[in-house]
Amino acid sequence: MILCVAIVGQQNNPLYLQSFAGGDDVLKFHYIVHCSLDVFDEKASILRRTGTNLNDNFLGLLYPAEDYKVYGYMTNTRVKFVLVTSDLELKDLDIKTFFQRFHAAYIDVTSNPFHVPGKRIASPMFRDRVKTIVSSFGQL
Amino acid sequence: MAPAKPGDAAFANVDHVNAELFTLTYGAMVRQLLTDFEDVEEVNKQLDTMGYNIGIRLIDDFLSKANVTRCSEFRETADVIAKIGFKMFLGVTATVSNWNADFTECSLVLDDNPLVDFVELPETCQGLYYCNVLCGVIRGALEMVSMRTEVKWARDMLRGDDAYELRLKLIEHVAEEYPYKDDD
Numbered sequence: 001m002i003l004c005v006a007i008v009g010q011q012n013n014p015l016y017l018q019s020f021a022g023g024d025d026v027l028k029f030h031y032i033v034h035c036s037l038d039v040f041d042e043k044a045s046i047l048r049r050t051g052t053n054l055n056d057n058f059l060g061l062l063y064p065a066e067d068y069k070v071y072g073y074m075t076n077t078r079v080k081f082v083l084v085t086s087d088l089e090l091k092d093l094d095i096k097t098f099f100q101r102f103h104a105a106y107i108d109v110t111s112n113p114f115h116v117p118g119k120r121i122a123s124p125m126f127r128d129r130v131k132t133i134v135s136s137f138g139q140l
Numbered sequence: 141m142a143p144a145k146p147g148d149a150a151f152a153n154v155d156h157v158n159a160e161l162f163t164l165t166y167g168a169m170v171r172q173l174l175t176d177f178e179d180v181e182e183v184n185k186q187l188d189t190m191g192y193n194i195g196i197r198l199i200d201d202f203l204s205k206a207n208v209t210r211c212s213e214f215r216e217t218a219d220v221i222a223k224i225g226f227k228m229f230l231g232v233t234a235t236v237s238n239w240n241a242d243f244t245e246c247s248l249v250l251d252d253n254p255l256v257d258f259v260e261l262p263e264t265c266q267g268l269y270y271c272n273v274l275c276g277v278i279r280g281a282l283e284m285v286s287m288r289t290e291v292k293w294a295r296d297m298l299r300g301d302d303a304y305e306l307r308l309k310l311i312e313h314v315a316e317e318y319p320y321k322d323d324d
Binding site: 108109111112113114123124125 | 160163164167168170171257258259260261262265
């Protein structure tokens with residue numbers, strides 16, 4: 001089950017966080033997402049040093065914990081997407097597809113002329129769309 | 141009654157632009173207007189005026205390319221706008237419906253609206269008619285062919301309605317005036 005998805009901006013500012021776990025776990029997820037940012041930097045710098053061309057935005061598993069796993073995806077504009085899941089056995093392909101759809105939704109919401117880039121995303125339409133993507137996760 | 145086909149031909153005849161570029165350009169313009177005027181009502185008015193100025197220029201382009209004959213009555217005019225006009229400039233068609241008893245007022249229901257892709261109105265702009273420019277265009281264009289009209293949005297999906305509907309109302313036919321007299 002997907003517990004939470006989040007978007008973090010270029011300056012590591014939180015843009016969006018949606019929790020699916022129920023209860024008031026939002027703070028905990030903010031914490032988890034925050035922790036994952038270091039891993040993002042680390043992975044990105046390794047890729048830069050080895051000269052690997054990052055054609056693929058998907059960064060894979062960022063770090064595992066006892067009862068959840070954190071996956072990451074970074075766009076070429078260095079906006080980071082984070083997925084926290086409680087499923088411990090997931091196929092990379094599923095997650096990749098999920099991130100691609102999530103990315104597409106993000107592109108659409110930033111194309112809204114009333115959205116200010118770098119500001120928090122507060123669109124109800126986007127929230128619903130993310131919910132749909134999350135609920136159809138792994139069924140494709 | 142104009143069949144759908146002339147609209148397709150007219151659409152193929154004109155230059156096309158990338159839909160996203162168009163949508164984003166329009167969005168940026170509306171946003172800038174909101175910043176400049178800071179008042180939603182004023183922005184609605186500005187959009188209408190801009191549309192009017194577009195319309196009075198666009199009509200000549202339309203008439204020269206669309207290959208339409210003179211409309212004998214207002215009903216035909218509405219059909220031409222819906223089936224050929226919209227198709228030629230926006231790539232969509234509209235449906236004409238809801239005529240009043242003496243055929244001076246009708247609704248144009250847009251099948252699709254390329255101006256509003258991605259758009260979501262924030263709460264501070266609830267009174268905004270985002271596509272008000274279209275009203276101005278139609279009003280301006282019809283005025284150049286001696287019809288005074290009033291065009292308003294009746295339903296707007298951005299404001300929570302279930303369709304995009306323009307209400308088109310004919311006020312009067314203006315007689316064509318010549319600058320000289322016959323016996324001069």
